[in-house]
Amino acid sequence: MIVIPMSNSIKLGKSIAKKSKAKLGKLTSNLFPDGEFHIRLLTKVKGKEVVLVQSLSPNPNDSLLELIFTAKTVKELGAKKVTAVIPYLAYMRQDKRFKSGECVSNQYMAWLINESVDRLLTVDPHLHRVHDLSELFHIEQTKITANTAIAKYINKKFSNKNTLIIGPDIESSQWAKKIANQIGFESSIFLKQRFSSRHVKIKVTKELDWKGKNVVIIDDIISSGHTMMEAVKSLLKKKVKAVHCICVHAILSEGAYEKLKKSGAKTIVSCNSITHKSNKIDLATIIAREL
Numbered sequence: 001m002i003v004i005p006m007s008n009s010i011k012l013g014k015s016i017a018k019k020s021k022a023k024l025g026k027l028t029s030n031l032f033p034d035g036e037f038h039i040r041l042l043t044k045v046k047g048k049e050v051v052l053v054q055s056l057s058p059n060p061n062d063s064l065l066e067l068i069f070t071a072k073t074v075k076e077l078g079a080k081k082v083t084a085v086i087p088y089l090a091y092m093r094q095d096k097r098f099k100s101g102e103c104v105s106n107q108y109m110a111w112l113i114n115e116s117v118d119r120l121l122t123v124d125p126h127l128h129r130v131h132d133l134s135e136l137f138h139i140e141q142t143k144i145t146a147n148t149a150i151a152k153y154i155n156k157k158f159s160n161k162n163t164l165i166i167g168p169d170i171e172s173s174q175w176a177k178k179i180a181n182q183i184g185f186e187s188s189i190f191l192k193q194r195f196s197s198r199h200v201k202i203k204v205t206k207e208l209d210w211k212g213k214n215v216v217i218i219d220d221i222i223s224s225g226h227t228m229m230e231a232v233k234s235l236l237k238k239k240v241k242a243v244h245c246i247c248v249h250a251i252l253s254e255g256a257y258e259k260l261k262k263s264g265a266k267t268i269v270s271c272n273s274i275t276h277k278s279n280k281i282d283l284a285t286i287i288a289r290e291l
């Protein structure tokens with residue numbers, strides 16, 4: 001097996017290669033003067049199982065195209081099987097035509113991947129109106145969750161005696177509630193109303209004994225940061241001791257990390273599905289185990 005880290009996941013890809021005891025493959029990916037990709041494999045792949053590691057953030061469009069071009073090349077050069085490890089699978093939130101004429105792009109992202117690789121391995125894909133990856137992908141699929149890795153992190157840093165776990169919206173209960181149950185922490189799931197990609201409102205549904213407690217908010221994605229910021233604001237009003245934010249996928253676009261810190265989040269921690277300075281929870285072991 002050869003593991004090839006791609007531009008968005010160099011460090012994670014190298015670590016996956018090491019942990020899965022695979023050969024580390026290499027490619028170069030540059031831009032021609034006109035901005036087109038120039039991709040070149042530097043490792044022979046004929047007859048091999050090839051694993052491409054590429055997160056689709058930042059630059060979801062470029063990184064997807066780079067992955068597709070590389071996968072097609074690897075296949076054409078005779079690889080026996082091509083697996084795409086896509087720790088963060090972009091476009092999964094575009095799962096409905098919210099306004100007339102909109103492109104339901106999750107289908108077309110899936111179409112490109114179905115056409116190019118034999119297997120998809122991803123971490124906590126955003127499954128909302130699509131309930132299972134098999135609704136989008138006909139290739140072999142493996143979906144893993146970062147829940148145990150996050151649970152271990154929380155257990156190491158916090159005590160269940162003075163820490164509460166929060167999910168900022170109903171969908172987040174598949175992380176927040178499950179993790180809280182796994183390690184015996186009290187939890188509450190808030191309600192979120194989304195008006196636009198940068199405007200949300202959060203409602204506290206179940207009151208807990210907040211005063212003087214540490215609160216850890218867990219969500220799958222922090223994108224613009226507005227969901228977390230609204231949740232942090234409503235918790236600070238409850239006179240909690242400190243609010244900590246944890247996510248699987250740290251998109252943290254448009255200065256969201258700094259804005260979230262400014263809004264009062266004491267710490268912001270993420271898994272390394274997307275390379276970011278907030279990465280503290282490593283996924284290489286659980287990914288390597290599945291290869």
Ligand code: R5P
Pocket residue numbers: 169171172197200219220221222223224225226227228
């Ligand atoms: C949406 O349902 C997700 O679980 C996240 O809550 C959402 O993507 C966060 O987005 P933002 O940071 O832009 O509020």
